[in-house]
Amino acid sequence: MRASECDIVIVGVGGQGVILLSDVIGRAAVKAGKPVRGAETHGMAQRGGSVINHTRIGCSLGPMVAPGSADVLLALEPAEGLRFGHFIAPWGTALVNLRPVLPATVTAGGAVYPPVEEILNHLGRRCRDLRAIDASGVAGQAGTVQAMNVVMLGALSRFIPLQESFLMEALKEVIAPRHWEANQKAFGLGKAEVE
């Protein structure tokens, strides 16, 4: 018997807003009256490194999602999606932002960033459903590229057992009022990407 209603793994690069997303989901779960657990990356790894956050909705036990059991993998960056792809369950959904962020190991010329197509192919073999989203582009349409993570949240909202109203309420709590309109729009456009 599983101990969680929905296991989500959110990955990306330090600075992309991974923590904000897990915070919003957790707050929304509390509003919905569901127990929720999360595990975050803080400290050293945040300096431009790989970041992974776990969020478990309807769970009262440990905060980490087990490998091979994430219902949703939300990747704000494609390479990070594959790096943590082993978390996704065979029945799971992967939502992947298409826009790469090149690590210093690549920009400095040593390592090679593989073609995004290839990354998606490998990930696709691990899960039931893979959705690639140009979230950075969509965020631009919403008025601010910074809202890329909220575009992805909008997409995620279709795959998790939380009412949209709770997510929006939670989002509003953590977004500065002057950015609210753009973020609201970003959320809607993200949702439309997967409908």
Add this chain to the structure above:
Amino acid sequence: MVAEYLLGNVAIAKGLLEGGVGLVAGYPGTPSSEIIEAVVDLKGDHPLHVEWSVNEKVAMEVAIGASWTGARAAVTMKHVGLNVAADPFMTLAYLGVGAGLVVISADDPFCHSSQNEQDSRRYALFASLPCLDPADPQEAREMTIFGFELSESFDLPVLLRPTTRVSHARADVEAGLHQPAVGDRGFVKNHARRVALPVHARPLHTKLIEKQRSVEEALENTPWNRLRLRGEHGVIASGIAGLYVEEAIQYLDLDLSLLRVGTYPPPRRLIGRLLDHVEKVLVVEELDPVLQEVVERTAFRNRAQVEVLGKEDFIPLEGELDFLTVRNAIARMEGLSVKPALPIEAARILPPRPPVLCPGCSHRGTYYAMKKAFGKHAIYPSDIGCYTMAVNMGTVDSCLCMGASIGVGSGIRFGGEAGPICCSLGDSTFLHGGMTGLLNAAYNNAHMTVTIMDNSTTAMTGHQPHPGTGITAAGVETVTAPLEDLARALGAGMVETVDPYNLEEAIEGFKRARDFPGLSVVIARQSCVILSRKSKVKRREFRVGEDCVGCRLCVEFGCPAIEFEGERARINALCAGCGVCAQICPSSAIVEVRG
């Protein structure tokens, strides 16, 4: 009570405020730093003293003084900080407290952001003090409040030991109202209990030993020790490991007996009851076999006919546990099939993404200039801070503990190293643990250079202020410790201050320090680039012009804002405008864009 989605460290801060704390002191360190920050944010009008101390030892002493004066007190640090504070901690166990004193030492199994993964429960055992091992943020909050009461009941400090997966976990947490700091204040003289002379220490040690049994009994019936007698196989688990065990038992649908332990000394009576009931028991805990040793000893004393499984064969001694590891250990005990973690082989094609110095970080310029002056064969003892991430630049040859660069550098010199030695450490690290090393180097006449990389903050742990910044934890202005004067007063024969954004000046400064026949100090001063961005310091813009010959020197400098495209360098949107790359380019191809 209304539930909120709280970080473990914030839940601990709530616990402190609900427990009527009067003073909180600490030194930043992942995963503990947010506790003090949250106390500052949440304390409102409560008249409560919160401070970032210079280091963990001082923080512990400040908390002890407050406790002896009748204020409930807490001290926060990461696990390795407890090494620094171990001296007052060990003897405090003899002397005891006044008002309740909770020592919070956050462990970091797997070294997510640490130089080792030592187990703080060992310290509690070492000092004969009670330790609370929370499984999640809610327990961490409750144990914090309980810690004050326990401390006062037994006249002992109490160690709270959250791990990364508790401190940096989030959960729906129910918290209550903050209580004003209580108690009559005023230091009461009592030499027999406050002055650790041998004549006082001997009876105090006896008293400490005598308390152990009653502490164990008082802890046994707390809600964090839970016994469930079912089948003839059982599990005993400590702290967060108990959650992984619960999930594994649910998942595998097994009828196992279970004892979850949250307090130390562990509840031996409950352990005995479980041992009487089962034929086989698996002990599950992170890091050291602290609980397992007690279980084995109890089994031996009780002559229990039981097989004890655990560390080495079933549960690793290192790293952090997770559901899969625990599930598989239980499956093996039960003769069920093990479920392997299935890595994606193709992930090998991915470029590594280690954490790196930020675009525009001044440490990069400092290390570049240092290496230009001292050469690649010099010895570069370094320290704990963001700059440790620059290990690829060739100027980080050692990293041991806070401030060690200077002591280690002196030892390298006296040990027989003849070549140039240039140590480096940050401003906060210097004030924390480097000053004594510098005094020692001067006193013993070590010929070398010490570089203080002064970015005017404690950057790595999230930009906490320190005595060099002139701001307290509560955001109040205070005296500023001038690093130049300190270095001179501690005996440096020569002190140079350079700007790492001005390479020529910095290289010349390092050369003068290198040629000085004695102990020299270079202070490389430039504000942390993250803080500059936040305070909206106007940034300059740079681009790569037609003169680029593709020599890659700027790329090798390692700034994430410089990419290589085709045959030429390119500056991307991450650029912070420090301008150092423009000074490195031999073709003068990197030029400022003048608006």
